[in-house]
Amino acid sequence: MTDFIEFGRTWMPFLLEGVGVTVGLWAVAMVLGFCLALVLVWARVYASKPLYLLATLYVEVFRGTPMLVQLFFIYLGLPEIGIVLDPFTAAAVAIGLNSAAYQAEYFRGAIQSLPSGQMIAARAMGMSRFQALRDIILPQAGRRVIPQWSNEAIVELKYTSIAYAIGLTELTSRAEQVGYQTFQFLEAFTLVAIIYLVLTGIVAQTLDFVEKRTRVPGLTNSGGKMS
C-alpha cells in the first residue's frame, strides 16, 4: 500500500496533466453534440418527411457503427478527400457527431413523452410554434431529459479515451506511458481509473444537483410526487 502511495506521488502529477485534454475534448464534443442534437430532434419531431428521413438515417448510422470506426473514418479516411484534422479536433468531431445521435434520441423521447395538450394550449392562446417550443416544450422536456442526458455525458467522458488510438496524449495514453516506463501497469491503470471515477462522479453529482434544483411537482417522476 505504501508502495502504491509512493507510486501515486511520483506519477499522479504527470497523469493529471492529461485531465485538461480529456475534459477539454469531452466539453467540446458535448457542446457540439448538443447543438447538433437540437437540429436533429427538430428534424425528427417537427420537420418535413425528407428532413425526418435524413435525420433518422444520421441517427441510425452513428448508433449502428462502432465509435472507433467513426474516429478512424474522420482522422484517417477524410484526408483522402482533402480534409485533414489534428488528433484533438478529429476526436472532438467524432465523439460530438456520435453523441449528437444519442442526445437527439433522448430529447425526442422527452418531447414525445409530454402530453399533446401542452402544445395545443399554447397554440390556442396565440403562441407561435417557436414560442411554444421555447417557452413550453423545451423547459419541460429539458427537465425530463436530465437523468438520461447525465448518463450520456458520463458515457462520452469515458469515450474520450478512444482518442488514444489516434495518438492524442490524453489520460489513458498517459497511463500507458507510465506503465511502459515503470512496468507497473496495475498501479498505473488503477491511478487513471481513480481519476476517471472522480471526473464522472463530479459530472453525475452536478447534474443530479441541477435536476433537483429545477424539479417541478408533477412534471418529472424521479423521486417527485406524481399527481
Added chain:
Amino acid sequence: MSDTPILSVRNIRKTYGGIEVLKGVSFDLERGQSKIVIGPSGTGKSTLLRCINLLSPPDDGSVILDGVTVEQKGINQLRAQIGFVFQEFNLFTHLCVLDNVRLAQRNVLGRSRHEATRRAMEELERVGLADKLDAYPAELSGGQKQRASIARALAMDPKLILFDEPTSALDPELTGEVVQVMKELANAGMTMLVVSHEMGFAKAAADEVIFMEGGVIVEQGPPSTLFTQPEHARTSQFLQMLTHEHHET
C-alpha cells in the same frame, strides 16, 4: 357596428378519417351572449370549437370574428382574442399558477411584466385562487386547475371564450365551483360558447341552447323553451336521457 355578431359561424364542414363529423353548421353569437351546445357524444361538438380557432381547420365554411375572417394568415393574433378552456385543463405543468396566467400575456400580447402580473392577479382573485399563486398545477385539485385555466383565458381579454366540456374531467363534487365561476362570467357579460351537459349552467346562465346531433344543429332556442317544449322528437329524447342520468347520479 355593435349589433353585428361577435362570432359568426357559416356552414362549417369537417371530415375526419372518411367520416363527416360536421355537416354544415351555422350560428351566430352576439356580444355578451352565452350559448351552450349539447348533444350525444361523437356529434362533433368539440370539433366545432376547434374549428372556430382553427386548432382543427374546417374543410369548408367560414368563421368570422368581430368582422374579421378567421384564417391561417394572422392566426396567432386571432387566437389571442379567442379564449379556450379545455376539458383536461392543459395548464402548463412547469409553471406556477401566476406564471401560467402571465405567460401568453407577455409573449403573445407583449404586455410588460408589471401589467401581466396585475391582470393575472385580478383574474386569479376573481376565480378565487389568489392564495395559490405559487402552486404548481400538480398541487391543485381538479376544480382549482380548471379555475386557473379560466383565469388564464380571461387575462388575455378575449372577445369570447370557448369552453370544451369544462367539467367533464372533474369529480362530481368539484364541478360546482367551476360552474359557479362560469355563471358569474356569463352574468358579467362575457361572451361564451360552452360545450357541456351541465344543466345547472344551461338553465341559470345560458341565453340559448344549441342541440347538435350527427354533425348538424337540430334545433336551438332559449333554455326555457328548448328544455320544456322542444320542437324535435330527437331533442326531447336526448333531454329525457340527460335528466335520467342526472337523477341516477
